Amino acid sequence: MRLSFLTSGIFLVLSMISTTLTSLITEYWWITGMLGGGLYLWVFIRKRHPDEESPWFEVGQTIGDLLEEQEVRFGNIFVDEENPNMIRFLIQCPKNGGANFETEVQTLLSAFRMRLGNSRLELKPDYDNRAMVLLLPRPESERKKVSLQESLEAVKKSKVPLPVALGQTNGGKYPVLDLAEMPHLLIAGTTGSGKSVFMLNLLVSWLRFRKPHLILISPKPTTFSAFKSVATVISDANEAVQALQSMVIEMHRRYTSPGPHQPIVVMIDELAQLMVASEKPLRAATELCLVQLAQMAREASIHLVLATQRPSSEVITGLIRDNIPGRVCLRVATPSASRMILGDQHGDGYKLRGNGHGYWLQGEKLVEFQSPMVTEEDVRQVVSPSGAILPIRSRGLSRAA
Numbered sequence: 001m002r003l004s005f006l007t008s009g010i011f012l013v014l015s016m017i018s019t020t021l022t023s024l025i026t027e028y029w030w031i032t033g034m035l036g037g038g039l040y041l042w043v044f045i046r047k048r049h050p051d052e053e054s055p056w057f058e059v060g061q062t063i064g065d066l067l068e069e070q071e072v073r074f075g076n077i078f079v080d081e082e083n084p085n086m087i088r089f090l091i092q093c094p095k096n097g098g099a100n101f102e103t104e105v106q107t108l109l110s111a112f113r114m115r116l117g118n119s120r121l122e123l124k125p126d127y128d129n130r131a132m133v134l135l136l137p138r139p140e141s142e143r144k145k146v147s148l149q150e151s152l153e154a155v156k157k158s159k160v161p162l163p164v165a166l167g168q169t170n171g172g173k174y175p176v177l178d179l180a181e182m183p184h185l186l187i188a189g190t191t192g193s194g195k196s197v198f199m200l201n202l203l204v205s206w207l208r209f210r211k212p213h214l215i216l217i218s219p220k221p222t223t224f225s226a227f228k229s230v231a232t233v234i235s236d237a238n239e240a241v242q243a244l245q246s247m248v249i250e251m252h253r254r255y256t257s258p259g260p261h262q263p264i265v266v267m268i269d270e271l272a273q274l275m276v277a278s279e280k281p282l283r284a285a286t287e288l289c290l291v292q293l294a295q296m297a298r299e300a301s302i303h304l305v306l307a308t309q310r311p312s313s314e315v316i317t318g319l320i321r322d323n324i325p326g327r328v329c330l331r332v333a334t335p336s337a338s339r340m341i342l343g344d345q346h347g348d349g350y351k352l353r354g355n356g357h358g359y360w361l362q363g364e365k366l367v368e369f370q371s372p373m374v375t376e377e378d379v380r381q382v383v384s385p386s387g388a389i390l391p392i393r394s395r396g397l398s399r400a401a
């Protein structure tokens with residue numbers, strides 16, 4: 001009874017409001033029209049001008065223009081993420097989703113590439129956010145260098161025994177991984193992709209904050225020559241095999257003596273060149289040592305960091321690959337090279353941009369990063385005789401340990 005009384009009361013009030021509104025609209029239609037129009041215009045302008053402060057405002061406008069020309073309905077456009085290599089725009093498409101959306105996005109892709117003059121631009125549907133994602137690579141000249149200083153700060157803060165600082169991820173973080181945990185790392189990338197610089201970055205951070213024993217092997221004598229005062233530096237294939245064999249002996253010795261042991265890192269740059277340049281028996285010996293070290297060195301605190309230009313099967317044999325779980329992929333030449341390093345689902349390593357742009361394989365997922373640039377001066381600072389770092393003897397490891 002009371003309920004129906006209430007309902008009829010509400011109905012009465014509503015009908016009074018609607019009568020008043022109707023009479024207002026009919027009498028002052030022009031005011032209502034202007035208000036409505038203004039509101040529409042405001043919403044429209046808001047759509048097109050997502051963030052006037054943003055340096056990407058004009059690109060956002062171009063995106064909006066193009067979508068309107070193509071009669072695509074869209075909501076807000078905003079910059080979702082900026083990283084050293086690209087800008088990620090999110091374009092809300094509230095009404096979209098489903099199979100047609102996919103084709104619509106495909107059709108738009110080439111239009112966007114033309115309009116924005118960027119043939120490597122990518123457009124993808126984002127079903128979770130009812131949106132499209134537009135990835136706009138920065139022009140080469142505007143790619144941001146990642147500072148070594150910030151990367152080193154992250155290492156300094158971390159408690160990780162053997163830090164591997166990737167540089168900056170797409171989310172702006174500076175993750176620090178642990179080589180001791182991995183316990184070996186494989187780095188692949190074509191010439192100029194940034195393998196050597198990535199290794200220098202590791203060396204600088206270790207020499208600054210940790211003191212692993214270092215054995216640095218590269219067929220190019222110049223790669224590690226700056227580290228002669230603090231590491232064993234080898235460029236000859238015969239000497240390299242000898243060093244690896246002594247590591248295998250050291251590994252067995254460590255198994256029988258109680259730890260903890262001083263960590264040893266064996267770093268090999270241009271593994272392919274080393275393997276190919278060597279005669280067959282030498283190559284076989286190298287591979288045997290690497291496999292033994294890769295399989296058993298975790299408990300002995302001996303770690304491998306291998307870099308190769310060609311991740312082909314004759315260089316990274318199945319045995320080596322299976323025993324080195326840590327993977328960094330810088331720009332590689334082909335999708336198949338990418339899959340060799342990152343696994344069958346990840347063929348995109350050839351799209352990376354070189355100069356330290358890379359993927360780190362974390363479980364099944366990829367983490368995209370930009371590694372820091374390391375200059376000769378950065379290296380000089382950590383190897384200078386006046387610095388706190390003492391030279392490490394090249395032989396006689398058992399005593400040093």
Ligand SMILES: Nc1ncnc2c1ncn2[C@@H]1O[C@H](COP(=O)(O)OP(=O)(O)O)[C@@H](O)[C@H]1O
Pocket residue numbers: 145146189190191192193194195196197198355356357370371372373374
């Ligand atoms: N992380 C980086 N940031 C900026 N530039 C880089 C970076 N890594 C490499 N480069 C540029 O690329 C060049 C080649 O790098 P390098 O490490 O020698 O390549 P690779 O050893 O794979 O052939 C460097 O001299 C530098 O100019």
Ligand SMILES: [Mg+2]
Pocket residue numbers: 195196197269
């Ligand atoms: Mg190199």
